[in-house]
Structures are given as structure tokens and as C-alpha cells.
Amino acid sequence: MTRVGGAIRVDGVDLSFPVRGGGRLPVLDGMTLEIAGGGIVALIGPNGCGKSTLLRVIAGLLAPERGTVDLDTTPIVEPDPRIGLVFQEPRLLPWRSAADNITYPLELAGWPPARRSKRLTELVDLVSLDPGVTGNRPAELSGGTRQRVALARALALEPEVLLLDEPFSALDALSRERFDLELLRLWERAASTILLVTHSIAEAILVADRIVVMSPRPGRVIADIPVELTRPRSIDDLDAAVVSETAREVRRHLGEGEAAA
Amino acid sequence: MSRPAILSVGAALVAFLLLWQAVVIVSGFPPFILPPPAAVLGRLATAWTAGTIQPHLLATLVEVALGFTVGAGLGLIAGYALARSALVERLVSPYLVAAQATPILAVAPLIALWFGPGLAGKVVICSLIVFFPVAVATMVGIRSVDAGLLELGRSLRATRRQILTTLEIPAALPSILGGMRVGVTLAVVGAIVGEWAGAERGLGVLINLARGSLFDIPLMFAALVTIALVGIVLYLAVVLVERRLVGAR
Ligand SMILES: Nc1ncnc2c1ncn2[C@@H]1O[C@H](COP(=O)(O)OP(=O)(O)O)[C@@H](O)[C@H]1O
Ligand SMILES: [Mg+2]
Numbered sequence: 001m002t003r004v005g006g007a008i009r010v011d012g013v014d015l016s017f018p019v020r021g022g023g024r025l026p027v028l029d030g031m032t033l034e035i036a037g038g039g040i041v042a043l044i045g046p047n048g049c050g051k052s053t054l055l056r057v058i059a060g061l062l063a064p065e066r067g068t069v070d071l072d073t074t075p076i077v078e079p080d081p082r083i084g085l086v087f088q089e090p091r092l093l094p095w096r097s098a099a100d101n102i103t104y105p106l107e108l109a110g111w112p113p114a115r116r117s118k119r120l121t122e123l124v125d126l127v128s129l130d131p132g133v134t135g136n137r138p139a140e141l142s143g144g145t146r147q148r149v150a151l152a153r154a155l156a157l158e159p160e161v162l163l164l165d166e167p168f169s170a171l172d173a174l175s176r177e178r179f180d181l182e183l184l185r186l187w188e189r190a191a192s193t194i195l196l197v198t199h200s201i202a203e204a205i206l207v208a209d210r211i212v213v214m215s216p217r218p219g220r221v222i223a224d225i226p227v228e229l230t231r232p233r234s235i236d237d238l239d240a241a242v243v244s245e246t247a248r249e250v251r252r253h254l255g256e257g258e259a260a261a
Numbered sequence: 262m263s264r265p266a267i268l269s270v271g272a273a274l275v276a277f278l279l280l281w282q283a284v285v286i287v288s289g290f291p292p293f294i295l296p297p298p299a300a301v302l303g304r305l306a307t308a309w310t311a312g313t314i315q316p317h318l319l320a321t322l323v324e325v326a327l328g329f330t331v332g333a334g335l336g337l338i339a340g341y342a343l344a345r346s347a348l349v350e351r352l353v354s355p356y357l358v359a360a361q362a363t364p365i366l367a368v369a370p371l372i373a374l375w376f377g378p379g380l381a382g383k384v385v386i387c388s389l390i391v392f393f394p395v396a397v398a399t400m401v402g403i404r405s406v407d408a409g410l411l412e413l414g415r416s417l418r419a420t421r422r423q424i425l426t427t428l429e430i431p432a433a434l435p436s437i438l439g440g441m442r443v444g445v446t447l448a449v450v451g452a453i454v455g456e457w458a459g460a461e462r463g464l465g466v467l468i469n470l471a472r473g474s475l476f477d478i479p480l481m482f483a484a485l486v487t488i489a490l491v492g493i494v495l496y497l498a499v500v501l502v503e504r505r506l507v508g509a510r
Contacts, residue, residue, distance in 0.1 A: 078418075095434075
């Protein structure tokens with residue numbers, strides 16, 4: 001499963017935001033994280049600990065004050081086509097159809113229309129989007145469908161790394177489990193490295209190789225827990241003994257983090 | 262338009278004409294103060310067949326078209342600059358507001374003095390009056406662009422120009438077109454005001470002629486009706502553009 005490309009290395013990243021009235025709010029403090037190419041890692045941590053900020057740094061949208069981010073052997077200092085980002089909200093262009101939202105990155109990259117529509121067909125299939133709704137505007141789509149469109153858009157340029165910021169948190173529990181399993185199948189097909197921010201321990205265990213627990217702000221890694229479940233995984237795997245063991249460990253670290261803060 | 266919509270517009274027009282007729286009857290004003298609607302419409306028809314109105318209408322339309330184009334064009338550029346630069350806004354907006362607060366009627370003679378009685382002066386007055394609503398609407402529209410979408414654009418390495426054409430303009434379009442709706446009707450006002458400050462041709466000139474040397478009050482009303490129709494048609498044209506561009510959202 002592991003492949004050569006798509007390894008992410010976050011090394012000693014510090015980042016703070018200026019606060020109104022002077023001073024700075026430290027958000028990331030010596031954040032260090034390594035993900036092997038093709039790996040799938042879940043990032044979990046209390047609200048406001050800097051998870052989204054970390055994803056922005058990895059995506060090249062925010063420059064850290066100290067420390068580095070590397071993708072394979074190149075430092076990330078600006079947005080990179082090898083990295084796809086899915087925000088917590090779908091962030092679709094409301095005046096475009098679902099299809100035109102999916103191909104938006106291709107359009108920006110200067111792909112000719114024929115090539116775009118060919119890739120669109122592949123992407124619609126890849127994220128299991130109902131082809132009947134690709135002509136609809138985002139306002140006419142359900143929340144889950146919108147997130148599928150956002151996912152397809154992030155995959156459009158075949159990124160080696162996929163960063164997902166609580167992508168399914170707005171969905172109900174059942175759809176969420178379905179999305180988690182689909183994400184796994186997609187990961188097997190697209191073979192990209194995935195970093196998934198989540199609030200759900202169950203979701204983290206179901207999809208990830210490792211669960212990285214962050215401390216309350218300023219965020220750093222306080223635990224890195226391997227998930228000892230074989231693949232391919234299914235919903236039934238969540239009943240295994242190892243799951244409750246892993247969940248207990250994640251919860252313990254989250255609790256310790258809260259207590260220390 | 263749907264059938265009920267056409268019917269209700271027609272009904273409102275009939276009601277307006279009836280009200281007008283009623284005022285004429287009740288007030289007992291002589292036709293040289295308030296002519297009845299039939300007289301005005303009759304005069305409109307004869308003036309049209311005699312070719313009295315067309316040259317004036319054409320002159321006004323040219324002024325409106327040029328003035329609107331220039332004013333709206335400059336308004337778009339200024340509105341974008343105001344939205345994107347705090348410095349520009351701080352430096353420029355007091356003058357903009359002051360210019361807008363000064364009645365165009367008071368400025369028109371000065372502009373006529375500077376630019377002469379030809380087309381240029383009218384275009385300047387028209388564009389001055391169109392500029393402000395379009396600039397403000399553009400500024401508001403560009404500022405309303407969702408920061409999340411701008412970040413998305415950045416994450417996809419959109420160029421400055423791509424951000425403008427694929428995010429800022431589409432997002433600002435409803436607001437900009439709202440400003441243009443106001444602007445296009447003001448452009449008609451600007452043209453008439455400009456013509457009053459001195460001109461040889463135009464619907465404003467026709468009103469002056471009809472009221473003064475000709476003393477043909479039905480003709481004056483016929484000119485007024487024409488002006489109103491021009492305003493309505495231009496307004497509807499913008500609404501139509503709006504429907505095509507943003508209606509499907
Ligand atoms: N652009 C910003 N400016 C100032 N503060 C910010 C900004 N973005 C995030 N923050 C602050 O940084 C902290 C971490 O935010 P975030 O990374 O979104 O947390 P998480 O995703 O873990 O919930 C929060 O306290 C948030 O208010
Ligand atoms: Mg977040």
C-alpha cells in the first residue's frame with residue numbers, strides 16, 4: 001500500500017496569530033508530524049487547538065514562523081498542485097453547476113474543455129456522485145452531495161496528498177459511516193496520502209493507520225497511536241476488542257491534554 | 262413575463278390613465294394646465310408621425326448611452342479600487358460623497374460652460390450621475406466575496422486575474438447590476454438636466470420648446486411620456502440582463 005511519493009514531513013512548526021490590541025496568540029508550538037507516502041493518518045484534538053491551522057500550513061496557505069513543511073524532498077512554501085485540500089464547509093461557487101465546480105481547478109490550470117469533461121466523468125465516478133445532479137447548482141444539492149463535489153474538486157488534479165478538514169462533520173451519523181468507508185475505497189484507488197482531521201474517535205479508528213492526538217492550544221502532538229486493524233476494513237470492525245482499547249487510549253490522551261491546559 | 266404579470270401591468274396602466282382622467286374632470290383644469298390622457302396620447306401619435314419627436318429622442322438616447330457607458334465603466338473601476346484598497350477609500354470617498362451630495366442641477370451650468378453646448382457636456386453630466394451608484398454597488402459587491410472562496414482560489418493557485426474573473430466579478434454581479442438599475446434611470450435624468458443647461462436637440466429641449474415658444478402643453482406631456490418610456494425600457498433592459506446573468510442562481 002505504501003508508495004514512494006506523497007510523504008509529508010512537518011518539522012518544528014511554530015505559528016501564532018496577532019490579536020486585537022497587541023500581542024500574539026500562539027496556535028502551533030513545535031508541531032512535528034511525519035506521514036509516509038500513501039499513509040492515512042487521523043488528527044484529533046480539542047476545539048481551537050490548531051488543526052485547521054496546521055492543514056493550512058501544510059497546504060502552503062500559511063507560512064510558519066519557525067519550522068518547515070516538506071512534501072517528499074521539496075519544501076512547501078506556497079500552494080502546491082500535489083496537495084488537495086477539502087475544507088470543513090464545501091466552499092462551492094454558488095453560481096456554478098456541480099460539474100463546473102468540480103472542474104474549476106482544471107479550468108484555473110488551463111486545461112482545454114475536452115480534457116476537462118473527460119476528467120469530470122472519472123471524478124464523478126471516483127466519488128460516487130449521482131451523474132444526474134452534476135448540472136445542479138450547489139443550493140439544489142444535499143449537504144452530503146455538496147461534500148462529494150468538494151471532494152471531487154480536491155481530487156481533480158490527482159494530488160499525491162489529500163488534506164481533509166472535518167469533511168463529514170456536518171453529516172448525520174449514518175451518512176458519515178458510509179462516507180468513511182467510501183473514503184477508504186477512494187484511498188485504495190487514488191493511492192494518495194491522507195491526513196484527516198476529525199472529532200470522531202470512531203471515524204479515526206475506522207479509517208486511519210495512526211491517530212495523532214493534539215494538545216489544546218498551542219497545538220503540538222501529545223500522542224501517536226497506531227490502529228491495529230487489518231485492511232480492508234468494514235463497519236463491523238468497529239466492534240473488535242482492539243477498537244475499544246484504541247479508543248480508550250485516545251480518550252485518555254485527550255483528557256490529559258485538557259487537564260494540563 | 263407570465264400571463265398574470267402582463268395582466269396586472271395592463272390593469273395598473275389602465276388604472277393610472279383612469280385616475281389621470283378623473284383628476285382632469287374633477288379639477289376642471291384647462292387643457293393647457295393638465296391635458297386629458299387621450300389628448301396627450303393623440304398628440305404623441307401626431308408628433309411621432311410628423312417626425313417631431315424622433316430627432317430629439319435620438320439625441321437623448323445617444324447622450325444616455327454614452328454617459329451611462331462612461332459613468333458605469335468608471336464606476337466599476339473606482340468601486341473595485343475602493344473595495345480592494347483601504348488607502349484609496351480613505352483618500353477618495355470624502356470627495357465622492359461630496360460630489361454626490363452636490364445637486365447635479367447646480368453643477369450642470371458649469372459643465373455646460375466648460376464643455377460647450379455639444380454632446381460632450383451631456384455625456385459628462387450623465388456619467389457623473391451614473392458613476393456614484395455603480396461605484397458604491399461595485400464596492401459593496403466586491404467586498405461581499407466570501408473569504409472562504411478567496412482562500413479556495415488561493416489554494417488552487419488562481420492568478421490575480423483569475424480571482425477577478427472567476428470569483429470577484431461573479432460574486433459581485435448581483436450587487437453591480439442593482440447599482441446599474443439605479444444608474445440607468447439616473448442617466449436619463451442627467452441627459453435631460455444637461456439639455457436644459459443648453460442644447461439644440463433632445464427631449465429636454467423639446468419640453469422647453471413646447472412649454473415656451475410653441476406653447477403646446479400636450480406636446481410637452483407627450484415628451485414627458487416619451488422620457489418615462491425611455492426610463493422604463495432601459496430599466497427593463499438591465500433587469501433582463503440581470504435575469505440572464507444571475508437569475509439561475
Ligand atoms: N486567521 C486567524 N486569525 C486569528 N486567529 C486565528 C485565525 N485562524 C485561527 N485562529 C485562531 O487559532 C486557533 C486555532 O484555530 P483552528 O486551527 O481553526 O482550530 P481547530 O481547527 O483545531 O478547531 C483558534 O483559537 C482560532 O481562533
Ligand atoms: Mg477546524
